[in-house]
Amino acid sequence: MFGIKYIKFDATTYVIRYSGGKIVKEGRGLSFFYLAYNTSIVAIPMGSNDVQFYFNESTADFQTISIQGQITYRVVNPKQLSELLDFSVDNKGINKTDDAEKITQRLSNEAQTATSSLIQSLNLKEALRSAKKIEEAIKNGVQNSEAIKLLGIEPINVNITAVKATPEMERALEAEARENVQKEADQAIYNRRNFAVEQERKIKESELNTEIAVEEKRKQIVEKQMETKLMTEESNKKINDLRMQADINLEEQRKNLISLKSTNQKQEADAFNYSLKAQLEPYQSLDWKTIMAIKGGGNAQTNIAIAFRELAENSQKIANLNISPDLLSNLLQNDED
Numbered sequence: 001m002f003g004i005k006y007i008k009f010d011a012t013t014y015v016i017r018y019s020g021g022k023i024v025k026e027g028r029g030l031s032f033f034y035l036a037y038n039t040s041i042v043a044i045p046m047g048s049n050d051v052q053f054y055f056n057e058s059t060a061d062f063q064t065i066s067i068q069g070q071i072t073y074r075v076v077n078p079k080q081l082s083e084l085l086d087f088s089v090d091n092k093g094i095n096k097t098d099d100a101e102k103i104t105q106r107l108s109n110e111a112q113t114a115t116s117s118l119i120q121s122l123n124l125k126e127a128l129r130s131a132k133k134i135e136e137a138i139k140n141g142v143q144n145s146e147a148i149k150l151l152g153i154e155p156i157n158v159n160i161t162a163v164k165a166t167p168e169m170e171r172a173l174e175a176e177a178r179e180n181v182q183k184e185a186d187q188a189i190y191n192r193r194n195f196a197v198e199q200e201r202k203i204k205e206s207e208l209n210t211e212i213a214v215e216e217k218r219k220q221i222v223e224k225q226m227e228t229k230l231m232t233e234e235s236n237k238k239i240n241d242l243r244m245q246a247d248i249n250l251e252e253q254r255k256n257l258i259s260l261k262s263t264n265q266k267q268e269a270d271a272f273n274y275s276l277k278a279q280l281e282p283y284q285s286l287d288w289k290t291i292m293a294i295k296g297g298g299n300a301q302t303n304i305a306i307a308f309r310e311l312a313e314n315s316q317k318i319a320n321l322n323i324s325p326d327l328l329s330n331l332l333q334n335d336e337d
Contacts, residue, residue: 003036005091009043014078016042026079036091043089044078048156053108057119059127063169067115067134068162071107071142077152084151103151110148111158114141124165125173131160 008031009015015030016023018040025032028046051071056064075081085099118137119127127134139158142148148155165173 004033005036006033007031007041007091007093009093012045012047014044014046014075016044016079016082018042041089042082042087043093043095044075044081044087046075046078048072048074049103051104051107053104053111055108055112055115057112057116057127059119059122059124061123063124064166065119065124065127066162066164067119067160068164069111069135069138069158069160071111071138071155072157072159073103073107073153073155075152076154080150080152103153106147106151107142107155110142110145111138114138114145124169128163128165128173131163134163135160 009029011029014028015026017025017030017032017034019034019038024039034041049072051073052069053071054066054068056066058064081087085102086097087099088096090096114137115134118130118134122130135158138160139155142155142158164170
């Protein structure tokens with residue numbers, strides 16, 4: 001009624017309200033009533049925006065590649081942007097023009113310009129493997145572009161999503177890659193077999209070396225055993241020689257002892273014989289009767305025995321001899337006592 005309208009914007013939108021060609025109000029997330037016939041409203045999104053780009057370039061070897069990616073930017077000077085592009089909206093908040101698309105085009109152009117010199121210095125294979133370099137080149141190009149700075153926007157990030165050759169060239173590269181992979185696989189098989197043969201050779205050589213070492217150790221053991229045996233035999237011989245020498249010395253000492261004993265015994269016998277001879281020599285001229293008398297005459301039995309002996313010695317002179325039983329009985333009785 002009477003051309004009065006109401007409009008409301010969110011907090012990420014910068015709003016500039018013109019009335020009579022002059023700025024009446026500006027700021028984020030505004031809401032207000034206005035007269036439609038003399039009011040113009042500019043709404044600029046302040047949040048980050050993503051711009052998709054896709055373009056073709058030629059490499060140093062005259063091959064065409066396609067580069068696809070995304071640039072993320074944000075508006076840092078909405079008033080400056082509004083002076084260069086039309087962001088006016090109707091009473092429903094919808095842009096009246098498609099000037100916002102110009103930002104996408106200008107960013108894509110700057111990205112292609114920043115990439116062109118780099119791609120033309122690379123051959124096809126290098127370019128296909130240079131996504132990171134292309135990404136850095138585009139980021140530096142758009143951030144340092146005066147045309148982008150004049151728009152009042154700031155590129156935040158650049159991502160390369162694909163770097164591709166033409167389908168025909170991709171098939172050729174795939175065939176070449178397959179061939180190379182097959183060659184690498186064949187080489188790997190050869191290397192593996194060669195490695196297995198080499199390892200088997202090393203194992204056999206190690207086994208032979210081990211056997212040689214074992215035999216060498218056995219030889220050393222046998223030599224050591226023989227040396228030990230010889231040393232043992234030599235030691236035993238020395239021990240036997242020592243024992244024999246000891247036995248000889250012992251026998252010699254025993255011989256000397258026996259000789260000494262014999263000499264001593266002979267000397268003792270000679271001394272005893274001499275002593276006995278010296279003791280008996282006075283009695284050699286005496287008869288037994290004198291000896292018996294020297295001894296003391298003896299007892300009755302002894303005297304009777306001497307009488308019987310004299311009788312026996314002179315038996316040829318005796319005609320008749322009577323011995324009473326009483327005499328023999330007394331002699332026997334006295335002998336028992």
